[in-house]
Amino acid sequence: MSDSNTTDFTNPSTFILLGIPGLEAAHIWISIPFCTMYAIAILGNFTILFIVKREPSLHVPMYYFLCMLAITDLVLSTSSMPKMLSIFWFNSREIDFSACLTQMYFIHCFSAMESGILVAMALDRYVAICHPLRHSTILTNPVVAKIGLAVVLRGIMLILPYPFLVRHWTYCRTNIIPHSYCEHMAVVQLACADIRVSSYYGLFVIFLLTALDVFSIAVSYTQILRAIFSIPTKDAQLKTFGTCSSHLCVILTSYIPGLFSFFTHRFGHNVPLHFHILIANVYLLLPPMLNPIIYGVRTKQIWNRVLRLFTHQGT
Known part of the structure; x- marks a missing residue:
């Protein structure tokens, strides 16, 4: 029996991404909605950035955080989709080992940043509704910049061990990844070593981020709901709650697919x-596509600017 499949190799030069195992014959058809979602995500998030930059009236914390979310979504989707589409369209499955680690780092790092930005947006809604007269003095531009920096540094530092641990392992069975991108555990499970350090650290990061961020959002919205229900008129309650509805929709589209993908993988x-694998792909595409749509449709200031932009272009 040949030992060619069991030869030890450390840090293989390339990995092979299978795309969506079992659905290879349908890759072309699957690529159509994926490519459409990616195009909408690119167009929508760039539109958000363009409109906020052009409109001085939108230079307030809520829209600064929205721009951070748009940039994060652009990087998150672009980290995976070009390679994924090359697999679907051209059967280009090879990915360099270093490129795989880079893709892994960017995907998980910016996922962590997105979660932190959602917490910052919840904080903004809390201050705006519970302390409206102090909103401009609490969330000043320097404070917003510090929050943004803290979110970025947290994502960078928490995910930094991922590629270093993956590079540390020895791979002696195969370099074929049954996935469409370099997801952390999909790569780690190829190692022929005791990978408990990577596995436990991955669990620690997920539970830390989820527990900390979901708890912070829950506390913010508990206070927000208390403030809303204390408003005497029903119309005023609905109007105030409407200012939070976009953020709540974004939270649901961001956390539900991600948590489902995480728990099914383990x-x-x-x-x-x-x-x-399909759910894992949707997790990287659905929030970047829906976030600008949700905010564009449900936020009057952005929707009016979008209509004005296309109206002026059409005249």
Whole structure:
């Protein structure tokens, strides 16, 4: 029996991404909605950035945080989609080892940043509704910049061990990744070593981010709801709550697919692999596509600027 498949190799020069295992024949068809979602995400998020930059009236904390979210979504989707589409369209499955680690780092780092930005946006809504007269003095531009810097540094530092641990392991069985991008655990599970350090650290990061961020958002919205229900008139309650509805929709689209993908990867052994990979891909595409749509449609200031932009272009 040949030992060619069991030859030890450390830090293989390339990995092979399978795309969506079991659905290779449908890759072309799957690429159509994925490419459409990516195009909408690019157009929508650049539109948000363009409108906020052009409109001085939007130079306030809520829209600064929205711009941070747009930039994060652009990087997050662009880190995975070009390579994914090359697999679907050209069967270009090879990815350099260093490029794989870079992709892994950017995907997980900017996912962590997005979660932090959602917390910052919840804080902004809390101050705006519970302390409206002090909003401009509490969330000044320097404070917003410091919050943004803290979110970025937290993402960078928490995810930094991922590529270093992955590079440390020895890979002696295969370099084929049954995934469409270099997801952390999908790569780590190829190692023929005790990977508990990577696995436990990944769990620690996920639970730290999820517990800390979801708890912070929950506390903010508990106070917000208390303030809303204390408003005497129903119309005023609905109007005030409407200012938070966009953010709540974004939270749901960001956390639900991500948590589902995470738990099925570690514990959903009965979940078909192709279904898990599809959900993991949707997790990287759905929030970047929906976030600008949600804010564009449900936020009057942005929607009016979008209509004005296209109206002026059409005249």
